[in-house]
Amino acid sequence: MTRRERAIRSARRGSVITAVALLGLVGVYIRALVYTPVERLQGLAQKIFYVHAPVAWAALLAFAVTGLLSLLYLITRDRKFDMVASSSAEVGVVFSIAMLTTGPLWGKPVWGTWWTWDARLTSTLFIFLLFVGYMVLRSAFNDFEIRARFSAVLGVMALVLVPFIHITVYWFRTLHPEPVLLKPDRPSLPGVMLTTLLISVAVFTALYIGFLMQSHALMVLRDIREEETVDANA
Amino acid sequence: MSSYQTLRVTLAVAAKDLLVEQRTKTAFFSSLVFAILVLTILYFARDATAVSDLDLAPGALWVTFSFAGMLGLNRAFLLERENRAMDGLRLSPASATGIFLGKVLGNMVFVGVVELVSLPLFILFYDVPIWRQVGLLLLVIFLATTGFVAVGTLFSAIVVRTRYSEVMLPVLLLPFLFPPIVAAVQLTRRIVAERPFDELTGWLSMLAAFVIIFFFLSLLLFEAILEE
Amino acid sequence: MPQPDSTLTLHGVSRRFGYRWAVRDVSLEVAHGEAVLLVGGNGAGKTTLLRVVSGLLRASKGRVERQGAVGMVAHHIMMYEALTARENLRFFGRLHGRSDGTRIDALLDRMGLLHVGDERIGTFSRGMLQRLAIARALLPEPRVLLLDEPLTGLDDSASHTVIDVLAELKQSGAGMMIASHQLVELVGSADRVGYMVSGRMAALEPCGDAGQVVQRYRELAAGE
Numbered sequence: 155m156t157r158r159e160r161a162i163r164s165a166r167r168g169s170v171i172t173a174v175a176l177l178g179l180v181g182v183y184i185r186a187l188v189y190t191p192v193e194r195l196q197g198l199a200q201k202i203f204y205v206h207a208p209v210a211w212a213a214l215l216a217f218a219v220t221g222l223l224s225l226l227y228l229i230t231r232d233r234k235f236d237m238v239a240s241s242s243a244e245v246g247v248v249f250s251i252a253m254l255t256t257g258p259l260w261g262k263p264v265w266g267t268w269w270t271w272d273a274r275l276t277s278t279l280f281i282f283l284l285f286v287g288y289m290v291l292r293s294a295f296n297d298f299e300i301r302a303r304f305s306a307v308l309g310v311m312a313l314v315l316v317p318f319i320h321i322t323v324y325w326f327r328t329l330h331p332e333p334v335l336l337k338p339d340r341p342s343l344p345g346v347m348l349t350t351l352l353i354s355v356a357v358f359t360a361l362y363i364g365f366l367m368q369s370h371a372l373m374v375l376r377d378i379r380e381e382e383t384v385d386a387n388a
Numbered sequence: 389m390s391s392y393q394t395l396r397v398t399l400a401v402a403a404k405d406l407l408v409e410q411r412t413k414t415a416f417f418s419s420l421v422f423a424i425l426v427l428t429i430l431y432f433a434r435d436a437t438a439v440s441d442l443d444l445a446p447g448a449l450w451v452t453f454s455f456a457g458m459l460g461l462n463r464a465f466l467l468e469r470e471n472r473a474m475d476g477l478r479l480s481p482a483s484a485t486g487i488f489l490g491k492v493l494g495n496m497v498f499v500g501v502v503e504l505v506s507l508p509l510f511i512l513f514y515d516v517p518i519w520r521q522v523g524l525l526l527l528v529i530f531l532a533t534t535g536f537v538a539v540g541t542l543f544s545a546i547v548v549r550t551r552y553s554e555v556m557l558p559v560l561l562l563p564f565l566f567p568p569i570v571a572a573v574q575l576t577r578r579i580v581a582e583r584p585f586d587e588l589t590g591w592l593s594m595l596a597a598f599v600i601i602f603f604f605l606s607l608l609l610f611e612a613i614l615e616e
Numbered sequence: 617m618p619q620p621d622s623t624l625t626l627h628g629v630s631r632r633f634g635y636r637w638a639v640r641d642v643s644l645e646v647a648h649g650e651a652v653l654l655v656g657g658n659g660a661g662k663t664t665l666l667r668v669v670s671g672l673l674r675a676s677k678g679r680v681e682r683q684g685a686v687g688m689v690a691h692h693i694m695m696y697e698a699l700t701a702r703e704n705l706r707f708f709g710r711l712h713g714r715s716d717g718t719r720i721d722a723l724l725d726r727m728g729l730l731h732v733g734d735e736r737i738g739t740f741s742r743g744m745l746q747r748l749a750i751a752r753a754l755l756p757e758p759r760v761l762l763l764d765e766p767l768t769g770l771d772d773s774a775s776h777t778v779i780d781v782l783a784e785l786k787q788s789g790a791g792m793m794i795a796s797h798q799l800v801e802l803v804g805s806a807d808r809v810g811y812m813v814s815g816r817m818a819a820l821e822p823c824g825d826a827g828q829v830v831q832r833y834r835e836l837a838a839g840e
Binding site for chain 3: 393396398400404407411412439446467470471472473474475476478479480481482615616
């Protein structure tokens, strides 16, 4: 099987996964609206939580994948890793935007404010900014080898940075520095809500994988085309 | 390459950068004037009845230092781009470690001098009673500057290879300045208020951890930037 | 390890930029005291080949073995305009661990730059910069010398100086690769000619006179 055929097959599989995940999303919403009880304090607005939290999870997953594959690229110098890392960043930008728009929509009715500088919010804002910086940097190079190497350096640096940002904001808010877990206590959810949330997390993970496969396949196809153009001119 | 040779390269590169800077002085005076302007503008960018000088001062100091420093960092590798001088360095047996440390040292001196000249102005402008605690403040300045110059040196070596390096550097670098600058502001606030030392240890250790981790990470990753 | 006979060995060196192969599968040995002249049109891969051989560029495939220090003259002078000629040489000398003042003065003198040694090179003419670049290349006492258009901007007498210096270096056993269009001046310094056609070394043959080299290059380029 040629590289092109493999890419096309992977794109098809990616779109099937995406379609299934989108159906799953409909399912999540039916479950959230019809079968999951309305939260007593937050009311209906809390329903957006079933999208917001999983979408934030997917953005974080994309970020971690980009960072780890950047590291792998620097070690192996295998272009495969760079291509998946950048596809993951591309998908990550989309999830970050979804995360940053659903957050305030939920926050306004519940907290009474669109935005608050809490550790998780601020960290996710930075993840979005780092994703954008990564994409901007990539667009600045023509040679794919330099592009891969330099953006991988940024990917690794960013991966180490985010925990620092999280701790910084957490300490800033609490004023008194003390040992911090990355997940501060959260009121535990009743079973039904938790199940809905977990289903939604699975759905968004599938959505991430589906997008990633398609974005990556597209990148491979673009690569093949450019290579053919150069060969034809040679 | 032995550590003696690395040290020799480090010193040669730093001395060369500072000699060039001393010849032209453009970057130094631009950064200094910029620092004074930022200090002045920030003083007026608040409601004087609601925010006291002392409340404003720590933030103003660090915004000034980081922005003025960033102006200077761009210069570090622009210099090597002219006539491809960096190729001359790479043709020599000088290691990436030596070149990186030399660049960091040169930038540290450059940013450090800008900071030391603007610090008395800051104390004067904002009427900060800092004299008894100045040693602690200098320690914080040293730590934060080291962290920011190490990361900034790495990124300026990256952006100098792009067409829009002046715009690209802040976009890449500012997220990395967030933890050390917030820590430095918190520490400066406590130092200015003459708080007891144990109120400093938390932020101080965070700042030190950031500096150590990112200094070595930048050093390791620099080799990947240098090759072609 | 026994001392190899060659200063420079290239094993199937290739280099790509993005998707384009600039140099393809070049293998070559340069003996002690031997000079290889690289001939080829624009974009034939001469500059890229020299940069890969110098170590400035990584080979995408294949490898390069070098014996001893490398001196290089390229399109760019690789020096700092705000510094004087002497300061530039001293800086690069330090990186090589050779910064003694008498050697730097001797090099400046040889290249006819001693009287301007303390002037900033930002004010130098193209020819002066080229001579300084050659002095810089000679600084580490190179055993491998890579010259990309070494005579650019040089007048007759400066060209002769450079050709004399090359002869001395060959005498002392340094191996060299020279890329140039100025065949008439340089064929005398070369032992062999490598003909570069679209990234490949189409032929590697003993050096004749300039006319023969041009004739042979046309044949090879037409055959491609």
